[in-house]
Amino acid sequence: MSISETHLKGARLNDLADLAKTLGNSHRLLLLEHIGGGEKTVEALSDLAGLSVANASQHLQQLKRSGFVQSRREGKNVLYRLGGGPIAALLAALRACAEHNRSEIRELISDSLWQQDKLEAISREELLQRMQETEIVLLDVRSESEYAAGHLPGAVNIPLDELELRLAEVPRDQEVVAYCRGNYCALSGKAVTILRALGRNARQLRGGM
Amino acid sequence: MSISETHLKGARLNDLADLAKTLGNSHRLLLLEHIGGGEKTVEALSDLAGLSVANASQHLQQLKRSGFVQSRREGKNVLYRLGGGPIAALLAALRACAEHNRSEIRELISDSLWQQDKLEAISREELLQRMQETEIVLLDVRSESEYAAGHLPGAVNIPLDELELRLAEVPRDQEVVAYCRGNYCALSGKAVTILRALGRNARQLRGGM
DNA sequence: TCATCATTAAATAAAAATATTGAATGTTAC
DNA sequence: GTAACATTCAATATTTTTATTTAATGATGA
Numbered sequence: 001m002s003i004s005e006t007h008l009k010g011a012r013l014n015d016l017a018d019l020a021k022t023l024g025n026s027h028r029l030l031l032l033e034h035i036g037g038g039e040k041t042v043e044a045l046s047d048l049a050g051l052s053v054a055n056a057s058q059h060l061q062q063l064k065r066s067g068f069v070q071s072r073r074e075g076k077n078v079l080y081r082l083g084g085g086p087i088a089a090l091l092a093a094l095r096a097c098a099e100h101n102r103s104e105i106r107e108l109i110s111d112s113l114w115q116q117d118k119l120e121a122i123s124r125e126e127l128l129q130r131m132q133e134t135e136i137v138l139l140d141v142r143s144e145s146e147y148a149a150g151h152l153p154g155a156v157n158i159p160l161d162e163l164e165l166r167l168a169e170v171p172r173d174q175e176v177v178a179y180c181r182g183n184y185c186a187l188s189g190k191a192v193t194i195l196r197a198l199g200r201n202a203r204q205l206r207g208g209m
Numbered sequence: 210m211s212i213s214e215t216h217l218k219g220a221r222l223n224d225l226a227d228l229a230k231t232l233g234n235s236h237r238l239l240l241l242e243h244i245g246g247g248e249k250t251v252e253a254l255s256d257l258a259g260l261s262v263a264n265a266s267q268h269l270q271q272l273k274r275s276g277f278v279q280s281r282r283e284g285k286n287v288l289y290r291l292g293g294g295p296i297a298a299l300l301a302a303l304r305a306c307a308e309h310n311r312s313e314i315r316e317l318i319s320d321s322l323w324q325q326d327k328l329e330a331i332s333r334e335e336l337l338q339r340m341q342e343t344e345i346v347l348l349d350v351r352s353e354s355e356y357a358a359g360h361l362p363g364a365v366n367i368p369l370d371e372l373e374l375r376l377a378e379v380p381r382d383q384e385v386v387a388y389c390r391g392n393y394c395a396l397s398g399k400a401v402t403i404l405r406a407l408g409r410n411a412r413q414l415r416g417g418m
Numbered sequence: 419t420c421a422t423c424a425t426t427a428a429a430t431a432a433a434a435a436t437a438t439t440g441a442a443t444g445t446t447a448c
Numbered sequence: 449g450t451a452a453c454a455t456t457c458a459a460t461a462t463t464t465t466t467a468t469t470t471a472a473t474g475a476t477g478a
Contacts, residue, residue, distance in 0.1 A: 013235040013242075015307045016300075020238075024230030025466085026222040033222075042425060055467055057426055067310045076424050076475060085309035090302035091225075093295060098224045100294035101276040193458090234436085251455060264437055266456055285445055285454050402428090 022066040023094065027051060028059045032082075032091070035069055041077040137171055139178040141191040155179070163194055170195070176202040231275040232303065236260060237268050241291075241300070244278055250286040346380055348387040350400040364388070372403055379404070385411040 022028060027049055034040060034048045046056035060080055063069045067083045140155040141163065158166050170176055178191040195202035231237060236258055243249060243257045255265035269289055272278045276292045349364040350372065367375050379385055387400040404411035 021233030093299040
């Protein structure tokens with residue numbers, strides 16, 4: 001009994017994982033979004049998503065296998081529409097989780113937590129000075145627009161993509177502390193990997209814990 | 210404006226995709242499930258999930274980056290617990306989608322659709338006879354337990370894993386029509402690939418469309 | 419039927435995720 | 449401080465995804 005139970009449970013988890021995996025690609029999410037706007041042909045969708053027709057077709061078929069979309073033929077064209085299930089609810093839940101994570105970062109950026117002393121407010125100048133005293137550079141590896149929207153006081157912005165190119169901007173003799181969008185984001189980890197590979201002394205800044 | 214908007218939207222979609230990707234692995238889902246039952250150490254979790262400690266640690270860290278779990282240290286051990294966000298809702302939505310897909314198959318299995326004439330009930334014998342007349346073998350490539358739980362009348366069960374081994378059981382001169390769990394399932398597609406590679410005349414049975 | 423076109427399939431190459439191993443880190447207890 | 453232990457990091461090999469290219473399919477309309 002326990003064997004078949006385990007087996008069933010395993011199968012269930014695999015089904016769930018397959019569904020999630022299908023959603024785990026931004027091209028497919030974009031396709032889903034466009035399809036949600038109304039029935040569309042493969043060609044229209046490939047244009048909208050900036051994909052080759054063949055590649056779009058592949059993604060559409062994966063979406064179809066997962067039940068997220070359905071298709072029908074009309075003359076020469078195949079039209080894709082949203083599937084029947086509780087897809088909207090699933091996407092909404094995903095968005096809610098992402099939003100929740102984002103708000104956690106806002107808390108991090110706006111106040112507390114960044115100070116040793118959680119209650120004492122700290123000025124930008126003061127943090128800068130502390131950073132200089134301890135020979136630390138605070139590095140924001142998010143995109144320029146994210147940086148513009150809000151960042152830690154004194155942080156230097158070099159998007160991860162440009163890190164190797166703009167390495168000269170990172171002082172060679174200071175420890176680098178990289179941060180990105182918070183716990184759920186892998187950017188700063190990659191930045192640390194790159195920086196270490198290039199001989200710098202780098203660490204990752206982690207909120208919460 | 211439109212550029213930055215697109216950019217933001219792209220970033221958003223990537224965030225969503227990253228979250229979904231994190232859920233797109235059955236080991237991580239299993240870990241999440243166990244963590245949902247209460248705070249646990251890495252070692253306990255690796256045991257429960259049947260993973261090496263290092264591997265479990267990696268998965269846990271990915272779950273943490275995505276905000277699905279949080280961790281704290283207690284003495285020698287690090288304890289993982291569920292994260293704060295609307296994780297339960299997300300998992301519930303995933304399950305709902307999987308359940309919806311499953312029920313679509315049940316419909317397929319229990320009635321209609323399989324007949325040319327949608328209203329006329331058809332006996333097992335009659336379908337078998339039709340299949341013989343048209344020289345078709347209906348092949349169920351799901352697991353034995355799934356087959357036992359319900360299958361199309363007259364279908365032969367050879368789980369995908371065993372297909373190459375048990376090829377002799379597939380009549381050589383008949384067209385093979387393979388099916389699995391429905392539109393969202395890739396098993397029968399793989400079966401068709403295998404059968405064709407081995408020189409058989411095989412097609413995939415698709416519901417809905 | 420044949421020519422044409424949109425779509426899908428198949429095969430390959432490129433990129434990413436996963437599991438494994440051995441080493442490094444950080445904590446407790448002595 | 450040092451030893452023992454749990455966890456994480458880093459590097460690697462293996463296995464999946466993804467994108468691209470080229471060929472096949474399937475429907476339309478002459």
